[in-house]
Amino acid sequence: MIKNAPVFRGVFYFYTMASYIQEVLKELISSNQNISETIFILPSKRAGSFLLKELSTLSDKSIFAPKIYSIEEFTETVSGLHGIDNTTSLFEFYTVYKKLTPNEEQEDFETFITWAQSLIHDFNEIDRYLIDYKNFFDYLADIQDINHWYVKKEKTKLIKNYLAFWHKLPEYYKALANALLANNSGYQGLIYRAASEKIEAYSKTQTRQHVFIGFNALNASEQKIVQYLMEQNLAEIYWDLDEVFLKDRHHDASLFINQYLKNWPIYQQKTPKTGVKEYAKPKEIALTGIPKNIGQAKYLGELLASLDEETLQETAVVLGEEDLLLPILNSLPPNVKDLNITMGFPLKNAPIASLFDKLFQIHQNSAEKFYYKDVISIINHPSLQEFLGVSSSKFIDKIQTENIVNLSETEITAEFSSDEKELIAACFKDWSNNSEIALQSFQQIINFIKTHLKEEKDVLGLEFLYHFHVLFNKLRNLYESYPYLQTIKSLYQFYKEIMSTESLDFQGRPFKGLQLMGMLESRALDFKNIIICSVNEGVLPSGKSGNSFIPYDLKQTYKLPTYKEKDAVYTYHFYRLLQRAENVHLLYNTESSGLNSGEKSRFLTQLEIEKQPAHKLTHTMVSPLVPAIKTQLREVKKTPEIMAQIKALAGYGFSPSALTSYIRNPLDFYRQYILGVRDKEEVEETVAYNTLGTVIHDSLENFYKPLENKFISEEDIKNFKSRINKEVEAQFQKTYGSGPVNRGKNLLIYEVAKRYLTNFLNLELDRLKTDEIKILSIEEKLKQEIEIRELDFPVAIRGKVDRVENTNGITRIIDYKTGKVLQSEVEIVAWEELTSDYKKYGKSFQILAYTSMMEGQKNLELPVEAGIISFKNLKNGFLKFGKKDKPRASSKETAINKETLNAFHLELKKLIIEICNPEIPFREKEI
Structure with a gap:
């Protein structure tokens, strides 16, 4: 829902609006011109379709349809050449380039196309504007020479090569033009130039009248063609521009047409076909600011929802940005039953496009193995899920369980059935940086998917697949015709080049329902109701953009279009x-x-400043209606089923980790220990901290376990030190699976593990100089029954203590931590705080829990000491638990006696009672 969303204001008049095409046809019919023998030339094929439609409504008798051309088709007819696309132009240009450039100076195809596309664009402009290419490029070379002038007499090799390139441009241009003309083909500019040169010969073969409708910015070739035909009384051009703009010679909308009316000699003898008087009539114009493109799409949906079928029939939605097409299609209301979309659906937005794109990327750099994320993204791709669902899920589980980071083709294909192996092999076989193998693989993938799709169910999927089949066939033809697409990289570049222009045409009724189009598709068409989206600077008009080697001042000198002229084109269309x-x-x-941000377009400001008296302008700002969401901490009430689970857990034994998890956040305890929800196992590319901890703990267990109930000697420690490398390697292999530890961050962490163990054992050697150490137990499993009279079911705590030793007659309970722990983190002041603050007292709680279990199971002789050895804080040695009377007190009690354990048990029982109380829900803590 859009807040403050206005509907179309004013009255909708339901009489049929006379379009400009209709007005021109009426004039031609009234002048008794033979329409069937007339040749119409319009800016686009779509405009030609509308002309035929208008003609059918005006004619009261059957007539033969006239010949109708788009301007591109007309120039091809006059020139006798057929057009080629930009891709073919690049291949032809490279053929020419190789012939003209010595072998030692030639660039490879990938480097060549980085500058050749811009140069072909410039060739196109030079031809369309009938510029003498030789003088023009000589001028351009001289400019570059001046730009690179410097004091030294001798130019460097780099400068010499650079300037030589500019001097070769006339040669490149001429050779390319000759090569294309020899095949009766050409890029657009070359066809225009050839048409302007052949217009005289063409006119001698014609007696039919030519009518040009809907044109504005004509290039020099078009101007020459139109003027010549008009001078021979074979043509007339109708200018569709209101007198309001024609009289305002400073208005960009009339920039071109006013130039033609002033400069064309033909208009010294005859009156131009102008006289449009429509703009000053009453209009309802609503300027609406909306945040984000999605906001525009949703707002547009609400506007259209307020229109009836008859109004929709006379409505056009014009998209400033084509990226809005999909959001708008998803936002159309139910009352839009008929829709005609002029622009196509970009093929790059098809779901399967991302699969092909990913395959190109992973095969660009040849490697023996594939990165696991790349493999998963392909076998898990939506386009393949229907065929590989079960197999891909099993394979992904294996990758995660065995921690496989890199996989070979053999390892991948081995996990799939014989039916699936063909598809998997096409995706992951070695392409050897060979374009032919790549193209074969893509067609194999397409054929496999095609045979598995159901025609009645997957109509759209099959349509997308067919278009990709055609695209890869096109690439194969280019590969076979030109020997330049040899590498995967070059093939990928051209794949992207073709993809940027390919689209899937929508099928609809061209003259019925809502019309959805881009700005250029609206040429020569008229609608009663108009909605234009993205009227922002940089979109309408498009602003200063362009890829050209020709500097601005040179464009001005030779009357080539600059950003000013391009802005004027958009102004006219708007x-x-x-x-x-x-x-x-x-x-x-x-x-x-x-x-997709920016300021509102200057067009909107102009509308406000140059407002016509009969125009009613309204300016509205709208925003999505976002309801206020109150953030409430969640809670889960304890149902009988949850209580049954809690009782089972209590009987099995609460671990110190489970209890501290409850202290940290009861909802986490509920998820992990009641529901049994654990984090999904993921591939560990870089050794995680818990993995490092496991390696350290298991290594020390293997070292010290044989020494239980024995005194440690220096020889024992030295023996452990000699085994560090072998032990760490074995533990990483056991814990980290197939993950690589011999490179990158993992190698650093691998070395850190060895350093931790070395430093710890050095600490042990230092202790042995003054202390007598006896190992009592290593990684011993403990369990203690807790008697709680308030509960009518058994309760226990359980855990595994890292190390228990006797040092100079004092028993110590030790917990290893690979992270950094400070002495202040194992000290408490008030016992009631022990179960309230996890960050401050979580470690104290754990070591007291281990002490309590040891005392309950082993009947320890109290007092004892308990604490932590932090591998990141080894210089402070054994960090003893301590009880202080005041927060800043310097003295503390480190000996754990019966009184200490009784105080701990009191807090422990309170915590367990709270967990087991059916009236107290699991409440989320604010973190």
Whole structure:
């Protein structure tokens, strides 16, 4: 729901609006021109379709349809050349480049295309504007020479090569043009230039009248063609621009047309076809600021929901940004039953596109093994899940259980059935940096998926698959025709190049229902109701952008289009859409930071400043209606089933870890120990801290276990030190599985483990100089029954103590910690705080719990000492538990006696009673 969302304001008039195409046709019919013998040229094929539709409504008798061309089709007809796409142009250009460049100076194909695309774009501009290429490139080379002028007489080799490149441009241009013309083909600019050169010959073969409709920014070639045909009385051009803009010579909307009216000689003899008077008529124009693109899509859905079917029939939604297409399609309300989408669905947004993209990426760098995340992303891809579901899940479990970081092709394929092996092999076999193998693999994947998809169920999936089949066939044809796509990297670059332009065309009724289109598709079309999205600077108009080698001043000199002219093109399209519209909604993104952000377009400011008297402008800011969400700490009441689980856990024995987990957050205790929910096992790429702790604990257990009930000697410790390397290696292999420990961070952690053990054993040697140490037990499992009269079921605590020793007659209970522990963390002041603050007293609670269990199970002779050895704080040695009377007191009681344990038992019982009380729910703690 959008807050403050206005609907179309004003009245919707339901008489049929006269479009500009309709007005032109009426004029031609009234002048008794033979429409069937007329040739119409329009900016796009879509405009041609609308012309035929309008003609069918105007004609009261059957006639033959006239010939209708888009401007690109017309220039191809005049020139006799067929157009080639940008990809083919690049291949042809590289062929020319190799012929003209000595072998030792040639760049590989991947490097070549980084600059060749911009150069072809410049060639295209030079041809479209009929510029003398030789003089132009000489001028450009001289500019570069001046830019790289410096005091030294001799130029460096780098500068010489750089300047030589600029001097070769005329040669490149001429050779490419000749090569293409020899095959009767050309890029767009070359076709335009050829058409302008052949227009005289073409006109001699024609007697039919040519009518140009809906044009604005004509390049020099188009101007020459139109003017020549007009001079021969073979053509007329109709300018669709309102007098409001024509009279304002400073308005960008009239920039081009005013130039033509002033400069074309033909208009010295005849009156131009202008005279549009629509813009000043009454219009409802709503300017609406909305945060984010998704906000625009949702708001648009609410606008459309308020319209009836008849109004929708005369409504067009124009997208400033094509990325809005999917959000808008997902936001359309139920009343939009008929929809015609002019723009296609980008193939790069198809679900299977990410699978092919990932395969390209993992095969670009040839390696013996594949990274586990890459493997999982492919076998778990939605496009393959239907066929590999069970097998892929089992394989992923194995990867995580065995901690496999890198996998070979053999290891991967071995986990799948014979039916699935073909697909898996195509994905993971060695492509050897060979484009042919890659293309074969992609087609194998497509064929496998195709045979497993059901035609009636997966219509859209099959349609996407077919388009990728065509795309890879196109790449194969390029690979076979030109010997340049030899590496996976070069193939991937061209795959992305083709993908950026490929789209899946929507099927619909072109003249029925809501029209959804881009700005350029709206050329020569008129609608009563207009909604334009993303009317922001950088979108409408597009701003200063362009990939060209030609500097700005040179473009100005030769009258090539700069960003000013490109902005004027957008200005014309924007205002022309508004000319005949009666209800207009202009939406813009109000976000000033982040992706897809920016200020509102200057067009909106111009509308406000240049407001026509009959226009009604409203400016609204809307935002999503976000309800206030109160953050409440969760709680879980103890049901009979939960109480049964708690009693079972109490009988089995609460561990110190479980009890401190409850102290930290009762909800965590509930999840882990009542529900049994554990964190999902993941592949450990870098050795985790708990893994390092396990390695240290298990190594020390293996060293000291044989010494139970024995005194330690220096020879024992020296023996342990000699076994460190072998022991650590064995423990890592047992704990870390197949994870690599011989490189990167893991190697550092591996060395840290050895250093920890070495430092600890050195500490033991220092102690033996003054202390007599007897090992009483290592990693001993303990369990103690706790008598709690308030509970009618047995309760116990259990655990495993790392080490119990006797040092100079004093029993010590020791807990190892691989992290850093300070002395203050094993000291308490008030006993009631022991179960209230996990961070401060969690470690004290644990070591007291171990002491209590030892005393209960082994009948220890009290007093004893208990504490922690921190491997990150070994310089402080054994950190003893201590009881202070005051927080800042310097003295403390470190001996644990019966009184200490009784005080601990009192707090322990309170904690267990709380856990077992059915009236006290598990309440989440605010962390």
